[in-house]
Amino acid sequence: MKHFVIASVLVIVVTVLIILGLGSIDLVPNLASAEGEYVDLMFRAQLYVISFIFALIIVFILYSVVVFRRKPGDTSDGPHIRGNTTLEITWTVIPLIVVMGFGVWGALHLSEITAQEPNELVVEVTGFQFGWRFEYPDYGVNSSELYLPRDRKVLFRLTSTDVIHSFWIPEFRIKQDAVPGLWTELRVTPTQPGDYRVRCAELCGYAHSAMYAPVVVVEPDEFQAWLEGQEVGTPTPPEDLTPVERGAQLAEQQGCLSCHSIDGSTQVGPTWLGLYGSERPLEDGSTVVADEEYLRTAILDPGSQVVQGFPNIMPPAYTFLSDEELAALVAYLESLSD
């Protein structure tokens, strides 16, 4: 009995220490959505229970290891105790109640997280190897950046053009797969203005690790301004565009801009600003001048000339581009060096 009391006190001490320890570090990224509060609350509650059970088992084992060692020279056996039905029933029923309680709580939270609201902002998200496209059907806007207003519930309707992807912004906490041939749904209310990233969470092939898209959460009025700045209405048919305009459109549609920037910033791939005509250091140590020929090869066979300091992850899949589209893209790239 004495041992039992000491061990029980130790369990409580260790539980408290673990909880304090976990409380002193940042376990999860900053929270930026209303739905995430349910997740974080639930996770914290789980951690408390986990800490207690962990301490319970570990302390009793370690205490036994220290106290109940066999003394040197002792060859006798321990006490002959086969079991205790009351105890077994106790440690069946109590955990059953606890987990079922968590189940009910989780179900209630789930219905909060999936609840609809009248004034939802609808965003249609299309995943593709290896990028994301966002459409705001109510505004006729199409973008490779996900702009969201703060404090308004967003209904993401997700699909994919090729394989399964998963739409995840860690700061928003919850994720949802984007499945070809299907529309899936996810509701999120952003609460913190700032820059985030969509990170594809389902293995989707070659450049899965680089399947990002920028996310910007802004105040509602800034969001309105952004919407108005975007091209509204139906896009001009390709034949009415100049090659440079057509190239800009393609770069957007084909998801090039999820890896390349046009403002000089470095994303997954090198920026396109000032690329044309510059000297390109290659991975094999050589340098080449980025002429038209180089750009074509870079798009059609990206692995053949890998730019120094960058991973060889640009999809080698753009051979389906027509000659006219390729020329437009190259023209657009050239225009970024004027």
Added chain:
Amino acid sequence: MTVLSLGIVRGLAAQIVGTALGMGLVVLVRVLMGLHAWEAEPATVVGAMLGTIFFMIGVGSMNDWFRWARGEATPIHHGPPEGRPSWTRYFGVDYSHKVIGIQYGVTAILLLLTGGALASIFRVELAEAGRQFLDPAVFNTMIGMHGWGMIISILLGIAAFANYLIPLLIGASDMAFPRLNSWAFWLNVPAALVFLTSMFVGGWDTGWTAYPPLSARAPLGMQLYFVAVFFFGISSIVGALNLIATILLLRAPGMSLFRMPIFAWGVLATSIIALTATQLIALSFIMVMMQRLLGMGFFDPAQGGNPILFQHLFWFYSHPAVYIFVLPGLGVISEILPVFCRKPLFGYKWVALSSIAIALAGFLVWAHHMFTSGMASFLRVPFMFSTLLVAVPTGVKFFSWVATIWGGKLTFPTPMLFVLGALSVFLIGGLSGPPNGIVTTDLFLHDTYWIVGHFHATMFGGFVFPFFAAMYYWFPKLTGRMYNERLGQLHFWLMTPAFWIQSLGQMRVGLLGMRRRIVDYDPALGIEGGQLAVTIAGLVIGLSVLIMLVNLVYSARRGRVAERNPWNSRSPEWQIPSPVPEVNYPDGLQVIGEPYDYGLPDSRYVNLQVAAAGE
């Protein structure tokens, strides 16, 4: 003696011939149909299948069945083959459960080393942000090869111990169906070769889960992976059938089900799952194979198929598979603990029945892997409840183990250390489970490194640690010699802290946003320290396993000669000489008491009529 007298050599030669024939057949059919002659996919699939069948014939695993068909007598030959050195029996068809157990064990270790080597390579790639030396396509192939390589190594490792130990523990002379037993083992060899080949014909970039549509467009290696899993699966089903029959029918007189050594309960529960669930993964993979070969669009939305259907079929096996992997290991823990605590196993019946409860509940939870998949939203709630239920019998096991330890007279040789290590590691694995089972937190944790940490901890705590314990524990019984205790302790003290760091490190980076299965990660997440720690810990684990192998190989030849019952165990296998003679219990065996009545004076578990004659 010529090399061709070794079954495995004949089998390999036949596999090559069979593969060539299969490919030729496809070419022939295509030419006759007026198509262009060479099409890699069908040729490879048919070649791999025919090659495997040819191996099975070539190795001689079906000779007796052919003889039956011809009406010839097929007496079972006991002992090493006549006129050949005794080691050759391990390289061909032999019906002894002890030989087959060793064959399984060595194959399992070879696959474990392969899987471990792959992991070491890609962990080095992941030690730092930025791409170091692995092409993403190669990386993606390697994670899948690591995953399935380890899974099959676990399945074979379980089969190794089950085959070797179950007849010994229940007092039988062999398994119920010795020929089927040997057949089931040999099927793994050609399947493993097909599996390893998949890496070199384009690989497959889907991870072991092989979700379509990605798997429907993956390189050629994907098909070989499907073929290999199909044959591994057949072996697993047949092996399970054999174990169930053995446990139910061949127990010694007096051994009621509740007087079986507890390991047998674990194996029984595992075998029930393997016998009935494995078909589903084979089915799901065959359907993708057919989609690729014949254009049947089961999972292709453009043809009316549904990618989510695949996930249901796949997880209907692959969740219960987790319990296939851990139940025997948990049985090992329950088996070894009483010996080194010198106390009865606390609540034997509860521990035994909790294995069955876990096995049965395991069938009801598969869709907890699909909370984010896009299946009907309301389905998530019942699967959350069924998943949480599994925590209850698992808790019963834990509490019973602690109660077994409490107040005992503990000693700490290497097997006991690994059992305690298993408890601590399985505890992390078990406790990190419910957050994934509760839908809301899973929407955050799914497909992150938290999950990677969680399932590695369950696999290590439920399989790897217990089976290392088992290797040390039964090593004297297998070889008649003791392992080196110092090296054993070194292995433990390297591996356990390293595993803790690896596991907690994986969970930590996962919470911070590290996704599963990525070749490179965003340094902005602030996880570089964690990643490096996980890599170093992983390499230390690899090193410690090598130390174990050196220890076991060296000790098998040079170790101190072991006494008959070094652990002073009550179990029947320790009452007979080590290594176990060709015939397990020549004078029969009778159960006259409870298996774990340590501390009850003058009680015995079994009576061997000539027991202790040599002492």
